[in-house]
Amino acid sequence: MANPAFSNSPAFAAGAKAVDYSKPISAEELDAMYGRPSATPVDTDRMSYEDTIVKTLVAFGVLLATAVVGWFVPLLMIPGAIAGLVLALVNIFKKQPSRGxxxxYAAAEGLFVGGVSNFFATGFGFDIVPQAVFGTLGIVGVTLVLFLNGKVRTSPRMTKIFMVGMIGYAVFSLINFGLVAFGATESIFGLRDVNPIISIGLGILIVLLAAYSLVMDFENVKTGVERGAPRIFGWQAAFGIMVTVVWLYVEILRLIAIFQSSD
Incomplete structure (x- = not known):
């Protein structure tokens, strides 16, 4: 899987099987079962789309609340980033999701997002933040609509291409970070700001990678619901979607800043 937030959870595994509830029952028990109202996913403690959406909105609500704090106290960006990384790793490798x-993680990531937004707004103009926000919402919204209409789906071939792109992008980012950290480039964006072709190419790559990652996230949610995953895994789905959306937002923010600095 592309998103590590889902890869360690058996509820979203490709080989997972639906729960078998079949048991020998008597005629009286069968009659009583038919007389009961239909059980909802809440009654059976199973994942549902509605419950997962609520959990995702709650997580993003926490992120936005602490993002306001990070905006007014930008120095919290650093501890937020460190805490977010540690909590992300804990949540990724934890077998059973933990709401707390x-x-x-959402709170720590909010501090980082608020601080980094303030940093870019101060250096490149305050209009850069709403541009990045609406750009992110646009990509997420279009991807979700296309997914719901069955227009986009993952495939083994596309997933392999996606993984190659992600590995290449990760290697490039690591090298670029080293060049910036050791002062090998004049720009704070490093190789991303060498020429417009590289900037545009990376921008297109990031959008495509993030959109495909979102499709994979949505399919993981669909798989969890259809296979009757425990309700608690709705939190894991919310976490995975948040990881992708935050990554997309920061990359769009940086891309807009590069274009503005090159004008």
């Missing part, structure tokens, strides 16, 4: 740890 996922909301703690």
């Amino acid at each position: 740890l996922i909301l703690a």
